[in-house]
Structures are given as C-alpha cells and as structure tokens.
Amino acid sequence: MSGPRLARHRGATRGPRRMREAVRLAVLRMTPAARRDWVEAIWAEAAEVPSGWRRLAWLAGGMRLVAREVLMRRKVGIAILFAAAAALAAATAWSGSPAYLAASHERAEVLAMVAVLGCLPLLTRWLFGPVSDSRAGRALRVSAYAAILATIPAWHVLGLVRDTRPRAGLDLRLYFLIEHGDQGLGVLLVIVMTLYAAIILWLTSQRSRITPAALRAGCRAGIVAGVVVYAVAPLGLSKQATNPWLPGSDIDPLVLLAWGLTLLAPAWAAAAAWRDTAIVSPSRPHRSRARQGISAALLTSLVSALLVTALGMGTTALMVREGWLRQWLYHGSHQLYGIMGLGALVHGNPQAIAYSHELTASSDASVFLVICIAFPLIALALTGLSALDLGEPAVHRPERPPPGGGGWPGPQLGPPPPGGGQLAGPSREKDRLLVG
Amino acid sequence: MVARSGFSAQTLSVLAALADQPSQWQHGYALAKQTDLKSGTLYPILIRLADRGLVEACWQDEPQPGRPRRHLYRLTTDGLAAAALAGAAEPASRPGPRPAPARRRVAPPAVP
Numbered sequence: 001m002s003g004p005r006l007a008r009h010r011g012a013t014r015g016p017r018r019m020r021e022a023v024r025l026a027v028l029r030m031t032p033a034a035r036r037d038w039v040e041a042i043w044a045e046a047a048e049v050p051s052g053w054r055r056l057a058w059l060a061g062g063m064r065l066v067a068r069e070v071l072m073r074r075k076v077g078i079a080i081l082f083a084a085a086a087a088l089a090a091a092t093a094w095s096g097s098p099a100y101l102a103a104s105h106e107r108a109e110v111l112a113m114v115a116v117l118g119c120l121p122l123l124t125r126w127l128f129g130p131v132s133d134s135r136a137g138r139a140l141r142v143s144a145y146a147a148i149l150a151t152i153p154a155w156h157v158l159g160l161v162r163d164t165r166p167r168a169g170l171d172l173r174l175y176f177l178i179e180h181g182d183q184g185l186g187v188l189l190v191i192v193m194t195l196y197a198a199i200i201l202w203l204t205s206q207r208s209r210i211t212p213a214a215l216r217a218g219c220r221a222g223i224v225a226g227v228v229v230y231a232v233a234p235l236g237l238s239k240q241a242t243n244p245w246l247p248g249s250d251i252d253p254l255v256l257l258a259w260g261l262t263l264l265a266p267a268w269a270a271a272a273a274w275r276d277t278a279i280v281s282p283s284r285p286h287r288s289r290a291r292q293g294i295s296a297a298l299l300t301s302l303v304s305a306l307l308v309t310a311l312g313m314g315t316t317a318l319m320v321r322e323g324w325l326r327q328w329l330y331h332g333s334h335q336l337y338g339i340m341g342l343g344a345l346v347h348g349n350p351q352a353i354a355y356s357h358e359l360t361a362s363s364d365a366s367v368f369l370v371i372c373i374a375f376p377l378i379a380l381a382l383t384g385l386s387a388l389d390l391g392e393p394a395v396h397r398p399e400r401p402p403p404g405g406g407g408w409p410g411p412q413l414g415p416p417p418p419g420g421g422q423l424a425g426p427s428r429e430k431d432r433l434l435v436g
Numbered sequence: 437m438v439a440r441s442g443f444s445a446q447t448l449s450v451l452a453a454l455a456d457q458p459s460q461w462q463h464g465y466a467l468a469k470q471t472d473l474k475s476g477t478l479y480p481i482l483i484r485l486a487d488r489g490l491v492e493a494c495w496q497d498e499p500q501p502g503r504p505r506r507h508l509y510r511l512t513t514d515g516l517a518a519a520a521l522a523g524a525a526e527p528a529s530r531p532g533p534r535p536a537p538a539r540r541r542v543a544p545p546a547v548p
Contacts (some may be wrong), residue, residue: 033478038483039491041477041507045464048506058465061476 004225027066035069078142085149086114092153106159110184111154116194117145120201128205134212137204138217140303144200147310148193152312155189161362163318171355185366192372196302204298211296214273218296221272222303225265229308232258234315235329236367265304266297266379273297294383301379309368316361326357443522447472450481451519454491454511461494461508482509490515 024043031039042062046323049055090110121141131137167171203210270293277292443451453470454462466480485491492512499505511519 035483037495037507038479040480041464041493044504044506045475047503048463048465058468058475061474062479064476065479 027063031066031069036067039066077084081142081176082118085146086117090114091154092156102172106156106186109190110156113148113152113190113193116190117148117197120194120197124198124205125247128202128207130206132204132206132208132210132212132215134204134215136212136215140200140215140219140299141204144197144303144306147306148197150310151189151193151313154310154317154364155186157215157317157320158313158362158365159186161358166355171352173352175359185369188369192369196306196372199298200302203295208295209291210299211273211277211292213276214269214292214296215299217269217272217276221269221296221300223307225262225300225304226307226311228258229262229304230311234312235319235361236312236316236364236371237352262304262376263382264301267382269300270294270383294380296324297379297383298376301375305372305375308371312368313365319361320358323354326354443518444481446471446477447481447485449473449521450478450485450523451490451511451515454509455516455519456509458516461510463506463508467509485515490518 028036028039029045039062041067042058045054046058046062051060122145131141166175202208204215273292274289277289315325315329319329449471450467450473458472463483464475464478467473467482468475471478473481482491482493486493486509490512491507491509492515493507497506498507499546
C-alpha cells in the first residue's frame, strides 16, 4: 500500500476504532464492578470471532448481558424506577383544568418537585460523592424518594378537597365555617421535601463521614418513632380526628407516652451512635462521637417525620376516597368537637358529616409540614445541646492509675528503654529520656 | 428445561464442554462453538458457575501480538464433581489433586 493510500486507510480505521473504544469504556462504566471482567472478556473474545454479522451477534450477546446486569443492579434500574414512580405521581396529580389557577399552581409544584428530585442525586454525587457502600444507605435513599413521591398525589387529593368550593347548600356553609386555607403551603411542601431529599442524600453519601452504625441507629429509631406517631395520630394532629385503636381523648396517657418516646428517639439514636463509634483521635475523644450522634439524631427525625408524613397524608387522601376508612377513623364520640356550632349543624346528616370530616382532615394535613420542620429542630436541639455540654475536654491523666490494674486510659507509653533507663514523667516528652 | 440435577440443558452442555478437557483452560469462543450457544447465553452461565465456585476464570498472561488478552475458564474440583454428578462428565475423567480454585489469578503460559 502506497503512502497516501496507507494514510487514508489508517484514517478510515481510526474513527471506528475510536468509536469502538469509546463504546467499550462507556459499557464498562455502566457495568457493576464485580462484572467488569466478564464484559471485558466478551469484548476481548470478539476479536477471535470472524468479522461481520457473527462478530456483531457476539457483541450483541455481550450487550444483552450488560443490560441485564445493569438493570438488575443499581443505576439504570433505579433511574427507571424513579422515572416510573415520578411519572405515576405526576399523572395522579394532573387532574383538573389548567385554566383553574389552583390546578396550574399544583402542576407547577409537581413539575418542580419531580425536577428537583431528579437533579438532586446528580448534584449531591458531584458535591459529596456517590452513595456510601452500605445497604442501609441505599435502602434509605430509595425509601425516602418513595415517601416523598407518595406525598405528591396525596397532597393533590387533599388540595382538591380544600380548594373545591361547593355550589350551595349545607356543604357551602360548612366550607366557610371550617378553616381550610393553604396559601403557599404547596410551595413550602416542595421546599421542605427538597431539603429532606438533599440532607438524606448528603448523609448517605461517601463524603458525609457518617458511620454505618450511626446510619443504622438513625434509621431504626426513625422507623420506630414514625410508626409510633402514625399509630397515635394517623391523620396528623387533627383535633377532630382520633384513631380506631386509641378510643380516648387527646391527652390519653398512652398518647402522651407515645409522644414522649417519639421525642426521645433521636436521643436514643445519638446515644447508640456515640456508643458504637470508636475514638479516632485521642486528643479529641468526643469529636467524632458527637458528630455521629448528631447525625444519627438528625437522621432519626428525618426518617420519622417523612414516614409520618407519607403514611398520614396517604391515609387522609385515601379516607377522602374511601367511605369505610372514614367511618373507621372517625368513630369516636369526640368527632368534630372544637368547632363551634358544627355538631348541631351536621347532626343527623351523614353526607354533611362526611364532608366536614374530609374538609377538616384535608385542612389539618398541613400539620404534617409542621412535623417535618419541628422534628429535625427538636433532634438538633436535643443532641446539639448535649454536644455543647460535652465540649472537648483536655486529655488528663490522674496521678494514680484507676483501680483494678487496668492501666491509664488512652494511649499507652512504650516499654522502658533497655539498659535500665526510665521514661520521664507523663508531662515530659520523649526527648527527656533518662538513661541510667 | 431444567434437568434433575438442577442444571439447565445449556448449563449441562457447558459443564460437559469444560469437563472434556478438565485440566486445560478454555476460551469463551471455543466453548460457544462446542456448545453452540450464543455469547448472551454462554456468559451468564459461566458467571453463575463461577459465582458458585464450579468454574475458575483467569486472564491470559501472554496474549498474541495485536490481540487483547483472553479470558480463560476451567472447572474447579467442585465443578468436576458437579459435572460428574450431573452426568456431564465421566468420573473417570477426573484428574488428580488440583489446587484450590483461585479466581482472578494469572493463567499459566501454556494455552491451547
């Protein structure tokens, strides 16, 4: 082959080769680390397969393997799962005429929430690195996203009840009698949920420095606290609602006990994380432990609030649609108490009672936002104050060793030097070694 | 189809192909030709067998000039036993004592 022809040939083959290499690298990047050898093997073996369709078929089989592995694993599978869940949530919340101002506002909020939830993982990955290598971290991310996405259609259903004004009759009177305003709460929900997603993504990222033990403690305490709060108040903190399994008043001792336990959950998680965290730096023995404790407490509050919000809003939204659930939840004798004159107005009118229940529950759903804001603040206040109290005590050695012969706490001094030398006292440094 | 041994017919054919020459490392393409399986079927089987410790895999340490290194496979002792139990190989073809399976190790220089 002559010079110019050879150069043309090289130029012609360089492009496809580069492209093939780029495809190979992209495929490898998508493949889970444990399977990269196998993908490389298929790719390398393709060089032995006769060129043409047979080689293409060989590589196609390899791509099938990659696709299956990748789909079975994380990344694309989770992305598809998120896209499907987000589309479902958005579709559920898309009813109503766009000409109606409230409906268009809600659509904008749904779009904003979905867009933010889609972009946040990319942003946090860039800022804080990928997800930490722990099953609890991954499960927490997926669960948190599922909970946040579940609030979208629930909030929409409740918004429809709040914003739809009855045309006439008793329902219209009830509509004006019962407070149901939610100006700006949809935007607040988007902001709060964005913050929740961002903090959880940060806490479960590789650069957050939260240990798996603290992560587990926070998740466990959060789930327990969330379930307890939901059990106590499935419709939030509505004064007009009770629950079917605590047929008492708002100040039922069991309810108070449950709330006490819930508030103590962050402290428990912080203590567990403190206990399970090893001292990294002897000069600052409490620093790493305090950080883990605060992180675990914060995580507890986030998980519990998110769980309560998703379950509570879901229950309330379901109650609006399902009559049997409404009958079950509003069974108590104290239904509708606290609203002046309402009891007499709806007495003997099941439809009016049902509507007033729906309207009050929908209005009270905004309390979940208060829970979402208050829980982390309480957790931070509880653990932050105790961390301030701990401070950074100086490393102090008592003049005598502790009883029991356990030796001094903290790093031990080395053995005495050979030749009968002795170490200087603890206040002196190694350069003051005395050799006899 | 799943045989009584718990292996599918395709897996049995791969086990049989590997058990034919149990001491020799074999290539994916050669196995594909022997078993008449496509790469999309053959490699998932090899991965499953390797995950279960029945097949060991390694990279060729002296590739042919201008060719990428190839991935090589052979049965482990457990793999040979499983193949014999499944009827994919005769027990008589079992070689002597073999070293413990070591995935990701470098292949011996003599490659068929």
